[in-house]
Amino acid sequence: MELNRKVAGPSERTVSVGTHEVRYLEGGQGEVVVLLHGIFGEKDHWVDYDRQLTHRYRVIVPDLPGFGGSSRLTGESYGYAAQMQRLVMLLVRLGLKRVHIAGSSMGGTLAALLAMREPRRVASVAFIDAPHGIRTPRRSQMGSAIEAGESPSHGGEGRPF
Structure with a gap:
């Protein structure tokens, strides 16, 4: 990963978002593209x-709070509602008024929620892989665990993610 990052050229930065420290990559210039990772990303x-994007766009790639290098705080929720609030706070903190946003899995759901709740902030939305949370007649165990704010990667049972 480190060699890949060096070739791509983004800088790693950290910013406070509420009670969390959020690490993110930033590179390029131009209109802003925010890329949001999925639940296991x-x-x-x-x-x-x-x-592929930094030659034309300013690209911001955060580790969502609770994931990767960003802080994870005991007792905090990392479900969609809480992450949406943090995502909006991140955009405000970075002075990003309008962005193109793309997400994979959980990140795709957050991108869709941002577009629905803050349409003036979103220039476009792209889904890389299907967003998590698309409703089906029968909910999966993983979907139920995520909705409850539990970590499906560790058996889900009562472990907030």
């Missing part, structure tokens, strides 16, 4: 995309 999973 982190910012460095986007480096190959980043490399």
Whole structure:
């Protein structure tokens, strides 16, 4: 990952968002593109995309709070509602008034929620893989765990993610 990041050229930065420290990658210039990782991801999973975009766009790739290098606080929720608030706070903190936003899995859901709740902030939305949370007649165990704010990667049972 480190070699990939070096070739792509983004800088790693940290910013306070509420009670969390959020690490993110930033590179390029121009209109802003924000890339959001999925439930089992982190910012460095986007480096190959980043490399393709930074010649034309300013690219921001955060580790969402509770994931990757960003802080994870005991007793905090990392479900969609809490993450949405943090995502909006991140955009405000970075002075980003309007962004193109793309997400994978959980990040896709957050991108869609941002577009619905803060449409003036979103120039466009792209889904890389299907967003998590698309409703089906029968909910999966993983979907139920995520909705409850539990970590499906560790058996889910009562472990907030």
